Amino acid sequence: MKLNNKNNSRRNFIKGTTAAIALSSLGTYAFEYGPKDKPWRVGLIGCGWYGKSDLFRLIQVANIDIVSLCDPDNDMLTEAAELVQQRQRTKKKPKIFNDYREMLAKKNLDIVLIGSPDHWHALQGIEAMKSGAHVYLQKPISVDVIEGEALVAAAKKYNKVIQVGMQRRSTPHLIDAKKNIVDAGLLGKVSHIEMCCYYHMRDKGNRPIIEVPESFDYDLWTGPAPLREFDGIPHRRWRAFMEYGNGIVGDMCVHMFDTVRWMVDLGWPKRVNSYGGIYVQKEAKANISDTQTAIFEYEELNCIWEHRSWGTPADPEYPWAFKIYGDKGTLLGSVHKYDFIPQGDGEKIHRDVVYEREKYPEDLTEKGMELHVAPATRGHMIDFLEAIENNASTVASIEQGHISAASCILANMSMKLGRPLIYDPMSMTVTGDSEATELLTRKYRGPWVHPHPDSV
Template sequence: MNRRSFVSTLATAGAVAATSPRLFGADAMKPPTIGLIGSGWYGGVNLNSLVKNTGGRVTSLCDVSTKQLSETLDFVAERQSHVPKTFADYNDMLDADVPDIVIVATPDHWHAMPAIAAMRAGADVFVEKPIGVDVVEGEAMVAAARKYDSVVQVNTQRRSYPIFRHVKKEFIQAGRLGEIGQVETYGYVGGGRKGISEVVPVPDYLDYDAWTGPAPMRPFTANKEDRGWRRYQEYGNGIIGDMGVHKIDVARWLLDLGWPTKIYSTGGIRFPEGTDANTPDHQHAILEYPDLTMSWVHRTWGKSPIVNSRHWSDGWGVRITGSKGTLDVTMLHYTFTPNGPGEVETFHELSPDGDPAHADFSGGTKPLEARAEANHAADFMAARASRSRPVADIEEAHISSACCQLANVSLELGRPVSYDPTTRTVRGDAEATALLAREYRTGWKHPDPKTV
């Protein structure tokens, strides 16, 4: 497919969205007030995106690091005249003034509690993926969103990437793959696991006890301020919970899949030398559905099996195989290979004519990411205006997050698990059910979906 046809398809879809009646009215046109909880790297990315794409005004910032607060305050000061209030405790922030939108961009172990508090206070929420560290946290967040009528958009933004929107319409919904029987999702990029981080004194600007929150207390290491916390199971779910959730989520969205009937996972740490990471350096998860099987696989060592890989995004993708053909798609390109007669169709976002052979990586992927962010923000604002569910609604993100969390439960127990979202239990497995909620550190109370 050439670029003109690709862009034309998306432009038509965008025009329909832009003229939807739900985008009009005083509430829809009013720039929102925005509060940020978690002002680190991706908190700043989310804040910049929502301000840029909604015309919103930042009214409050919250972080347990005064250094990060100061840096984000300077960032905001360059973009608006109003000076936001700053807080160390999100409860104080919500007590002082409830913004229209609260962004939660903390480390994963700190997603659930502030997000639920913001919903309870009456805000709509934009929260990072995965939505929490365990299944019960996710159930509680969904329950809170429904109870308080909060519109919650999760940053599983692959659903808003132009290329995924395109292949869903032109290949999957058009039936060009035929009956689909297998979905493979994968990640073959490092994952930030190398090195052993030295235990150092906690810096004066960081409240480390508050940063740790409900998670187990570990000695402070400098890498925790530079996203190094992701290598530790205490704060998240490893690579499957960080990046696998993106691919599993977009595959589910492409195929309109809900909860899998069974999940089984194998893997572990094959090469422990030279790292203090305690999350798997390789993992294979199988998600069973009535009519197809989905898999996730990652490996942080060795070479990627992706042929002719030229960009890091080539190592993260989805392959969907049906009775009529196979579709390979990443954030930058797709290839459709028919099973029988017919030409292979391929397209690359960074190619001036769509031909992957002519892809130009010199300009980076920022313009593409900006388009996806704009799509995601527009969808969120439209959902807020109509009080409807956005494309990355909290319940959809909960299913995707839980798939990763349940894969880790299976890995720990060494057996398949079958989750029942109605009873919120693992069918016939009391030991696995007990692992659906992590034990919080003394002094912290785990959210309960029955009492949010």
């Protein structure tokens, strides 16, 4: 079932740069992908910024019928339904649900997109597969390691295709870098990798406690996570709290770590070590680290992550990036460009991000649009749809998504415990460390039940 990564990357590059041509700015397209006679029936869980963005990219490349939307925020849900009605080809308004379980109980969806906060990914992903749907699951796939193992087990049990939202693997200029720099041998032996994020992205707020608005089901939004005091609707701010995610490591490192693993073909790290904390921004409610270093160890190779949500970036040209060092040259990469610098004499190579403004003019007016990401997400969707049609693996499979997410979770665990960790995916334990093994499964708030690979 597993496809060769080189062939898959090449396919993504070709398809991602020759996607369906937009015929108008309101969603009428010449579809190249998917069944022509009967559209895929699609549902979205999580109607915030990125959930809608993923859905609108899917609309652009495939013949779909958006059947249902789900979100515990009625205001957000209503707005999303109106936007979908405008954008989708049939102009049909989707049915709306607050509780994803009610939506999935209809069992009328071929594909479910999950754009909810991280603490929901595992439960919703598993239930979507149980309902009979293939899943496009935003990264990271889980907040604890055993959730990820359960997702891997569920995908195998229900024989469903999952595409994880690690769209760097479908980013045209990075596919070019992998093919023409890494795979072509221009780096030589790779023995050091650096990754970083110096964005000032950590929430600095210290908001007062207020009443929950009637339009927002805070208890349902919180679900299995601890119920924090309510200080405003947490859309996008939830990333500031470890109750719902894994901080900047789980949000930003997971992208770059997944990218370099794909680039140079790395699996599970031998050992993970991390240190850091809240060193500067102590006045905020946020409880994620503002300063952290993580080391993912491989044979004769360390992948080193560093983030600071304060101060200046080490390299202003590459503030969120990776740098792969080989004995013949160095590859610098980000979502915006890449640069190859040869060791000694040789030709430097530079490539910029691919935009598709002319093909998809509606990108220019979409609220919150990341223009540089849109072509990658379209390519990622195309790869997902082709995997469904061919019963094949996606370029960002659940197995690969699990390795990247779990490694970042282990980094946070290492920082918390103050020692390096060795994870054994066969036994699903941290070798020689019973305390760390207990942390692989977080406690759920009742009545929600934590999934386990043996009981999905």
